[in-house]
Amino acid sequence: MWNSISEYIIRNYGQAHKIVEVGVGRFPLVAHNLEEHLKFNIIMTDIKPSHRMIIQDDICHPDLKIYKDAELIYSIRPPEEIQTCLEIISNTVGSDLIIKPFSTDSMNIGRNMKLTSYKKAVFYKITFK
Numbered sequence: 812m813w814n815s816i817s818e819y820i821i822r823n824y825g826q827a828h829k830i831v832e833v834g835v836g837r838f839p840l841v842a843h844n845l846e847e848h849l850k851f852n853i854i855m856t857d858i859k860p861s862h863r864m865i866i867q868d869d870i871c872h873p874d875l876k877i878y879k880d881a882e883l884i885y886s887i888r889p890p891e892e893i894q895t896c897l898e899i900i901s902n903t904v905g906s907d908l909i910i911k912p913f914s915t916d917s918m919n920i921g922r923n924m925k926l927t928s929y930k931k932a933v934f935y936k937i938t939f940k
């Protein structure tokens with residue numbers, strides 16, 4: 812499934828210049844997969860970074876310059892309470908948004924959020940541009 816999400820992003824955002832993963836936790840696998848194929852580093856953030864490569868930021872009180880000009884913001888298994896914050900920041904900076912929730916989570920946001928499947932992955936996506 813993680814390979815399928817990575818592949819989807821590579822295929823659809825291969826021309827991007829900036830991609831941000833929010834709430835990386837201890838699971839940087841997708842970001843690392845992307846970095847192997849794209850020509851830039853994925854910006855990783857978390858409110859409680861587990862690693863020095865992860866930028867400390869609260870997505871509900873975001874430092875806008877981290878996200879500005881991103882073509883895509885994505886988050887894997889974020890807490891339900893930050894879904895709306897993800898939608899707001901994506902809308903603010905004009906980036907697309909992908910959320911891969913826990914299978915048991917409900918999605919609280921976005922009439923525009925479309926359930927999308929690609930190979931073994933199912934996730935939600937909003938296209939703002």
Ligand SMILES: C[S@@+](CC[C@H](N)C(=O)[O-])C[C@H]1O[C@@H](n2cnc3c(N)ncnc32)[C@H](O)[C@@H]1O
Binds near residue numbers: 835836838859868886
């Ligand atoms: C359930 S974990 C998922 C971690 C990882 N993405 C995964 O799939 O294993 C949720 C992550 O979101 C982070 N988080 C919670 N609230 C946040 C916020 N307001 N801003 C940024 N990150 C947040 C937590 O610190 C945690 O690392």
